[in-house]
Amino acid sequence: MNVGDKVPEILxxxxxxxxxxxxxxxxxxxxxxxxxxxxxxxxxxxxxxLRDNIELLAEKGCKIVGVSKDSAxxxxxxxxxxxxxxxxxxxxxxxxxxxxxVWVKKxxxxxxxxxxxxxxxxxxxxxxxxxxFRGKEIKTKEHAAQILKAL
Numbered sequence: 407m408n409v410g411d412k413v414p415e416i417l418x419x420x421x422x423x424x425x426x427x428x429x430x431x432x433x434x435x436x437x438x439x440x441x442x443x444x445x446x447x448x449x450x451x452x453x454x455x456l457r458d459n460i461e462l463l464a465e466k467g468c469k470i471v472g473v474s475k476d477s478a479x480x481x482x483x484x485x486x487x488x489x490x491x492x493x494x495x496x497x498x499x500x501x502x503x504x505x506x507x508v509w510v511k512k513x514x515x516x517x518x519x520x521x522x523x524x525x526x527x528x529x530x531x532x533x534x535x536x537x538x539f540r541g542k543e544i545k546t547k548e549h550a551a552q553i554l555k556a557l
Contacts, residue, residue, distance in 0.1 A: 407506050407527070411535050413438065414505050417471065420493035421481035426471060428533045434467040435536070437553055439526040440508045444476045444484035444494075448524070452546040453490055459550030460491050466557045473497050474522060528556055 407413070417426040417438070439456075441449040456463070456470050463470065470492040476484070481494040495502065503509035503522055512521040524544050528537040537556045545552060 407535055407538075409535050409538060413527070413529055413533050413535065414502065418473070418495040418497050418502050419478065420471075420495055421478045421485060422493075423478065424493070426493060426495060428529070431469055431471075431529070432533055433531055434469065435531060435557060436469040436471065436529050437463075437526060438471050438473065438506075438529060439549075440473045440503060440506065440522050441524055442522045443474060444480045445487070448546045449474070450484075450488060452524075452544070452549050453484070454488055455547055455550045456492065456553075457488065457490050459554065462554055463550065463557075466554070468553070468557060471495060473502055475500050475503070526553065528553060 478496040
């Protein structure tokens with residue numbers, strides 16, 4: 407998905423089993439960010455950057471939703487360990503990741519596999535993608551500042 411595209415209505419179940427929908431966020435900007443795996447160094451740095459700047463993001467009316475293929479239980483531990491103040495969607499079947507175009511062929515040590523491309527979508531008040539950060543553009547330790555600049 408790209409700038410100008412409307413986000414799917416059904417996002418998925420969060421760590422508590424609550425169904426999240428894009429219509430839940432209409433009326434304010436929000437961030438839907440995709441990351442490869444709970445409790446890895448880059449993903450933790452990115453989540454903590456968002457956590458540490460949640461008040462600045464909230465001042466702009468911005469809410470945060472994270473997504474990975476990890477289970478709800480893994481998300482619960484990740485949230486608890488790092489005191490994350492936003493929901494994480496457990497997209498174990500990578501349904502939303504495929505819809506959003508972030509489930510891609512990756513390569514590591516000469517081995518190809520399917521996985522999550524680190525991607526952040528900034529979504530406007532009407533549920534339309536206004537800005538996208540992909541892959542290496544994302545500075546995990548400074549990601550909140552990147553989002554704030556783009557809002």
